[in-house]
Amino acid sequence: MVTNDKVISLNTRQPFHPGLREQPVRSMKRHAARIISITSGKGGVGKTNIVANLGYQLSRDGKRVLILDADLGLGNLDILLGLAPRYNLSHVLLGEKRISEIIVEGPGQLRILPASSGIQELTHLSRDQKMSMLYELDQLLDTVDILLIDSAAGISANVLDFSVSAQEIMVVVTPEPTSITDAYALMKVLSTKYAEKTCRLIVNQVASEQEGREIFRQLNLVAQKFLAIRMEYFGCIAQDENLIRCVKQQRILSQAHPDSAATHGFRNLARRIKALPAIHAPQGDSQLFWGHIFADGVVSSKS
């Protein structure tokens, strides 16, 4: 097993599993998974809790949900859910495990791809490494209805390259001014460097629905004026003491407190996700790549 202090030295030119890229392109139409990245400018705004609770709600509703912990160097989704996975994405990156071999099951039949914590090398993967990981991930999507990506915070390429592989980017913000300015900075980079045209806003830790809508209104005003990215309000989650308690107990709020204020918010978000327009599967063999871009200038096919 890889320990946290083990130095990862990866050959940036090699895919993890040679031959992966040479696999033939499938001609048949594929089952389409919905791929949603939950991201933020500022850290600690509630992304991991949102992903875990949304995933739980959606899987309770019968959806096959897979969560990718893409906070690669500081992943903590497994801790939040009280899991102790033996293997994680660092083993995939080292070529020791296939991505399908590191999946662990969480509450409510959630499936999770755990990240590692404390391996700094994972926070600056090469483009090839990211492509290979996404390629392997793509092979799993035939058995997934919804892939949720729990992103790291920030505007670095390491973070955003994962986010922009998703069909939907949801930006999490809290009422704190620093979180709002960081959300704006994130949207600016998404728009100018990645040519993203839309993103959805989730306002967490609000005192009321009205506060959530007001924060959206303010951010949207500035974005409309200065950025070529369209924002949509996706919903809000209440500030909830039960959630803080659940984090300490490593329990999932939606399961432990089905009637808590934040649980209602998560349920609403899950409902909205299910109501999003249907996904049309690309003809090729990659769902993660067809609209994919990286910061070095490959043009996006998203519109």
Ligand SMILES: Nc1ncnc2c1ncn2[C@@H]1O[C@H](COP(=O)(O)OP(=O)(O)O)[C@@H](O)[C@H]1O
């Ligand atoms: N809706 C909420 N109500 C109360 N506290 C919250 C809420 N959402 C997040 N928090 C607090 O914020 C902390 C960080 O949340 P987390 O999901 O780990 O953020 P991130 O993944 O963005 O770093 C939680 O441990 C919890 O204390």
Ligand SMILES: [Mg+2]
């Ligand atoms: Mg997190």
